[in-house]
Amino acid sequence: MCVVIDVCAIPAVFDTSNADHIELKPIYDWIRAGKGKMVYGGTTYTKELKRLPTFQAIIAAYEHAGKVYIVDKQSVDDVEKEIIGKIANPSFNDYHLAAILRVSKSRILCSKNSGHFVHIRNSVLYPQKMKKPYVYRNSRDIAILSQRDVVRCCGPCK
Numbered sequence: 001m002c003v004v005i006d007v008c009a010i011p012a013v014f015d016t017s018n019a020d021h022i023e024l025k026p027i028y029d030w031i032r033a034g035k036g037k038m039v040y041g042g043t044t045y046t047k048e049l050k051r052l053p054t055f056q057a058i059i060a061a062y063e064h065a066g067k068v069y070i071v072d073k074q075s076v077d078d079v080e081k082e083i084i085g086k087i088a089n090p091s092f093n094d095y096h097l098a099a100i101l102r103v104s105k106s107r108i109l110c111s112k113n114s115g116h117f118v119h120i121r122n123s124v125l126y127p128q129k130m131k132k133p134y135v136y137r138n139s140r141d142i143a144i145l146s147q148r149d150v151v152r153c154c155g156p157c158k
Helices: 007-014 021-032 043-049 053-064 073-086 095-104 116-120 139-144
Strands: 002-005 037-041 068-071 108-110 134-136
Touching (some): 002 095, 007 021, 007 043, 007 053, 021 134, 037 043, 037 073, 037 095, 043 053, 043 095, 053 068, 068 073, 134 139
Parallel strands (some): 002 037, 002 108
């Protein structure tokens, strides 16, 4: 199953010396040694990721290993614009994350931002037949890291 990792959570996922790593280690393990893949795409996410040059190399290595799926940039950008039109909310500025989830049909967002839960699960953001995603915030959410609801982009890893 694919997971969208909020850029602000990437250091806690991939840096084993990060103080918050223990809470996000199940995501790290699931991608590194399990059947999980990281999924991302779009202009906004790519710009945010460029602010973390150390982790770009790590993510590139995982991509080479087949553990990263990059969603079509234009599709994500188009859906992001649509979502902004539907739910302009000053307490939520990560429309691009909802767009990546929607385009990839991924069911999990990993984020340290507690404000995401309500907005990311807003049914207005997704087509009627699409199941709402889960938000992985800490190790208590480990049960959502499973093979149920595997989406096409998260096919077998190399």
